[in-house]
């Protein structure tokens with residue numbers, strides 16, 4: 629990658645940005661996602677710098693309130709769908725991506741997309757988005773029945789684990805008669821169309 633001094637400086641700024649905006653608990657999660665995502669990136673031959681940067685910023689807006697999400701989205705002309713109106717917390721990825729762009733000067737679209745779509749997944753997720761999506765689901769602090777299986781799969785193939793995580797999330801929603809976000813359904817269709 630280009631300039632390592634600059635890369636290091638950006639990583640430090642992103643880390644400080646997340647630290648300043650998050651409780652100890654969520655900052656701890658952020659650090660574990662960053663470690664996990666970077667490890668997955670190096671295991672699968674992806675760009676470790678861009679992956680770590682996106683992971684450090686993915687939840688930077690996670691502690692913003694519902695009203696504030698809607699206000700910011702309007703102020704910044706961001707699209708707000710029906711699911712987001714009902715659960716404004718779904719906007720924490722898109723708002724964090726916009727903060728990264730505005731406050732930290734992140735212009736790398738793949739990094740911004742990884743931050744934007746980390747909650748729901750999306751079709752055409754690139755390698756950085758896949759690594760962050762998967763790391764968010766399997767970081768060492770996560771503890772749910774299928775996490776061990778997802779951790780094993782993550783060693784092999786990030787698309788496979790993303791597909792499996794989405795199938796499980798959709799099944800979980802169906803058991804509770806909850807709707808699945810359209811972006812998650814589209815993400816799974818995209819992966820299944822490629823044979824996952």
Ligand SMILES: [Fe+2]
Nearest residue numbers: 686687690747
């Ligand atoms: Fe999140």
Ligand SMILES: [Fe+2]
Nearest residue numbers: 661686687764
């Ligand atoms: Fe997260």
